[in-house]
């Protein structure tokens with residue numbers, strides 16, 4: 154990513170000059186094309202523009218064809234729209250900018266553009282499929298989920314995954330795909346709740362050029378993209394009723410058409426749907442079609458909330474910390490007291506909430522050890538004061554008993570890449586010897602007592618580790 158650079162296209166050279174001046178004032182480079190008649194996007198397309206500002210361009214036909222071309226070449230390049238006529242594109246990131254451009258408005262718009270660019274970059278990064286495969290947990294509830302996955306994966310039955318937010322519905326969907334005969338085909342996820350109703354049809358089924366204003370080219374939908382694979386319809390409970398009718402038809406007839414086309418395309422797609430809503434309630438309220446519900450609910454799988462399977466928490470922590478180490482190059486550890494406290498929390502956001510908390514702790518204590526008192530206040534059980542002293546001993550799930558060592562001290566953890574055990578033990582020894590010496594004001598025989606060693610043994614160790622000069626006598 155180089156310096157931010159803005160392309161200005163405006164037939165009104167007075168406007169263009171003043172915009173260039175404001176951009177220069179806030180230290181942004183810009184290039185100006187003042188004769189739009191010679192504008193050819195192809196000449197500019199391979200440069201790393203931050204945004205394009207478009208003002209008056211005559212004739213309008215030239216403006217529209219150039220915009221269409223820009224859209225094809227750079228569908229995510231933000232456009233700041235300064236013309237009074239509405240743009241001919243609708244599915245392109247656009248920000249209106251009023252003429253004459255004012256400094257504050259421009260700064261605010263560019264801030265939004267930058268945020269948009271950041272999130273677009275994040276979306277482009279492929280998600281790590283490998284990590285989504287691991288369905289961590291050994292509780293009875295998660296073992297049952299695993300069993301259901303293995304039973305249904307081999308068939309082509311529709312699956313409906315139900316569960317609270319953050320319980321791993323997408324993890325389950327990816328597992329079903331991975332263990333099915335379609336595993337070498339695509340896995341396509343669509344968040345039906347995030348896409349506005351009127352765009353969802355084109356998103357799912359695609360459209361033909363000219364099907365509606367802004368449909369400047371033919372576009373393949375998600376059903377086509379998922380051919381031979383699995384289509385994951387996430388948040389299906391948020392789909393509008395008219396879309397539900399269209400989806401039901403595809404599930405019944407196994408064909409669909411692009412918007413604006415009569416040609417039927419066979420759908421060779423396995424459907425896995427998910428929702429955090431209770432669909433029976435949605436049906437009662439008239440917000441979800443019963444016939445679609447029965448089509449989808451051929452094989453329901455419920456993902457259990459985390460509070461009902463706290464015995465999985467240590468395993469999940471391990472998995473989440475391993476991800477932090479791989480993806481962020483950071484890490485963090487928790488003392489058993491902290492882990493036990495987390496087992497008392499009700500986890501309304503489930504595993505996602507747990508992952509967010511650990512990420513936050515790793516930022517606050519990079520490579521550190523988090524104790525009870527370091528947890529955010531609401532994660533500490535009632536009755537814990539700020540020093541983390543328990544006034545009431547919380548009940549520990551039997552599966553977690555191994556965590557609470559006899560003295561409650563954190564058990565050291567073996568790093569993934571292994572470790573030099575000898576050096577580790579030597580360092581631990583030196584550290585404890587130093588503490589014992591400090592606690593006994595340097596009196597060796599007392600320090601030896603604290604360490605339950607003979608005095609000569611401790612003296613040997615002091616010499617071995619160079620904690621005293623070998624030629625000096627050690628006293629008393």
Ligand SMILES: Nc1ncnc2c1ncn2[C@@H]1O[C@H](COP(=O)(O)OP(=O)(O)OP(=O)(O)O)[C@@H](O)[C@H]1O
Pocket residue numbers: 284285287288289290295316317318319320321322323324325429472504505508
């Ligand atoms: N059993 C599990 N093992 C490992 N990771 C899990 C498990 N369950 C959830 N996760 C992790 O928790 C996060 C949330 O999972 P996911 O996105 O599948 O939840 P969801 O049920 O789809 O949530 P939402 O309803 O909010 O979309 C992800 O980072 C996922 O990797």
Ligand SMILES: [Mg+2]
Pocket residue numbers: 322323387
């Ligand atoms: Mg989800």
